[in-house]
Amino acid sequence: MEHKYSIVTENLTKKFGDFKAVDGISFEVNKGEIFGFLGANGAGKTTAMRMLTGLSIPTSGKAYVAGFDIYSESEKIKLNIGYMSQKFSLYQDLKVWENIEFYGGLYGMSSSQIKSTTKELLSKLEIEKESNSLVKELPLGWKQKLAFSISIMHHPKIVFLDEPTGGVDPVTRRQFWNMIYDAAAEGITIFITTHYMDEAEYCERVAIMVDGKIEALDKPFALKSRFKTDSMDDVFYRLARQAQRSDN
Amino acid sequence: MTTFIFILKKEFRQIFRDPAIIRIIFIMPMMQLIILPFAADYEVKNINIGIVDHDHSDYSRELISKIENSTYFRLTGYTNTFKEGLKWVEDEKADLIVEIPNRFEAELIKESKADLLLAVNAVNGTRGNLGAAYTLGIIQQFNQNIRAKWFQMPDFNPEPIIDVTYSSLYNPLSNYQFFMVPGILAVLLTMVGGFLSALNIVKEKEIGTIEQLNVSPIKKYQFIGGKVVPFWLLGFVILTIGLIISFIVHGIVPGSNIGVLYLFTAIYMLAILGFGLLLSNFTNTQQQAMMVAFFFMLIFILLSGLYTPIESMPGWAQKVAALNPVTYMVEVMRMVLMKGAILRDILPQLKIITLYGVVLNLLAIYTYSKQNS
Secondary structure, X not given: OOOOEEEEEEEEEEEEOOEEEEEEEEEEEEOOOEEXXXXXXXXXXXXXXXXXXXXXXXXXXXXXXXOEEOOOOHHHHHHHEEEEOOOOOOOOOOEXXXXXXXXXXXXOOOHHHHHXXXXXXXXXXXXXXXXXXEHHHOOHHHHHHHHHHXXXXXXXXXXXXXXXXXXXXXXXXXXXXXXXXXXXXXXXXXXEEEOOHHHHHHOOEEEEEEOOEEEXXXXXXXXXXXXXXXXXXXXXXXXXXXXXXXXX | OHHHHHHHHHHHHHHHHOHHHHHHHHHHHHHHHHHHHHHOOOOOOOEEEEEEEOOOOHHHHHHHHHHHHOOOEEEEEEEOOHHHXXXXXXXXXXXXXXXXXXXHHHHHHHOOOOOOEEEEOOOOHHHHHXXXXXXXXXXXXXXXXXXXXXXXXXXXXXOOOOOOOOOOOOOOOOOHHHHHHHHHXXXXXXXXXXXXXXXXXXXXXXXXXXXHHHOOOOOHHHHHHHHHHHHHHHHHHHHHHHHHHHHHHHOOOOOOOHHHHHHHHHHHHHHHHHHHHHHHHOOOOHHHHHHHHHHHHHHHHHOOOOOOXXXXXXXXXXHHHHHOHHHHHHHHHHHHHHHOOOHHHHHHHHHHHHHHHHHHHHHHHHHOOOOEO
């Protein structure tokens, strides 16, 4: 079954003491799918993602990413995934091309591969002129697009995006989503967490997490018809209203 | 291997792009090595002395002028009452007072015996004791002169006199700087190796880039190696700069077996880097790392024999000093720079520090985890 899906989880749970950050979630993500992971702050999205990327060890439950067991084969998973974290993940004190070179090298790319990929990547982002600038000198939107490009430069099977568009202007967000579609078209599975409900509409399927559990999982239009509304916002409010915990 | 080269490139770029690190690496050793050895001096000079003279005789004046002429003392003043002398001590104007009693001269001549009182402010123990010792020396000399004047020396001296000549081995001029400079150099290496490496890793934790590394297929040894190698090489740069400064400013000539020093430093730096890595595995912010490093650094420096001889520490402190890696670096630095020690001489230290290097680095690799539970 692992071969049909990109990600499979069964009763995946993470406890911090008595607190169940993630409470027995089970779902499958298809290959090449854009899978949205929604939830209020503190709902457990990031914790779930950290377990899937091998940053955090689950308390119980099973999960397979790219066909590999997250307990015993986490290093193999790492070869097959890309990750872009909530915190800005590029080195601010390195130049644009130096960041590309470093991450390329990290995934075992050769110098010549890195060189050609860098060229391609910079022209796609139309920032050839900024190649020699330090990353900290770039505007936020550019940084996020660059970070995303770098996270998929080694052609991973799955890329995990943790609130990648936070604080980014609508135009850049639109461009960012175009990049996501391009990546999905290449066959990369996209696993994305977000707060923006309009972005949820761009996903093929979304899972909505409330208090560590998945309360709903379906295609956006199916969710809307189930809750008899025409906006994802409404769907989200109705589910999130039941939440016992919040971060304030 | 190519991956590791990319990792090293990144580390070196970041180090040399940070102006603070450049200052720490080049300016700090210069300042410390040029200024500190002149300032941090054991020799106690300028001891303030107050004199209470009740006698006002030739002898008392002779004794006073002897004290005055000594380079160690600075005269606070003369007075006729002990009370005023004591007030000087209370006001911190005098470190010690000498009271010459009434009939000092008369008794010395008549009974060939007289009393003197030395009252010492012992708040700063070293200063007070040394002051008293200097004064005793002067009085003894004064005493001998009187004996020579008053008593015809018999052919056979009833009191044997031992005439002592001494020579300062390894440091002929007993130059204090020769002692301090190697020690300061050892501490500098420790700071760069232990602090900079720890701060570097913790900084990645703070910014969050470490997560990006932890989801990548980077191997533990690649990550740790990438952090160790640049600072290890910087250790040699600092040692070289330090030796050049010691030569130019303090005239310390390292001698032909300088290779021994580099060999020892190579292993010592690995040990200290292991310590830094270990530190960074257990701290999450640069402030935490700084505070913990500062705590250890104080112990490292005070119990390393840099300022106070380990032999005169209490038993438990000697045991701590024996566990302190800085102790061995200070020892070897002094042995090589002052005594011209060769490889065979420093073998015991070399063995211990190698053991340290292996243990600390294994612990560091073991405790570094790409995951948290």
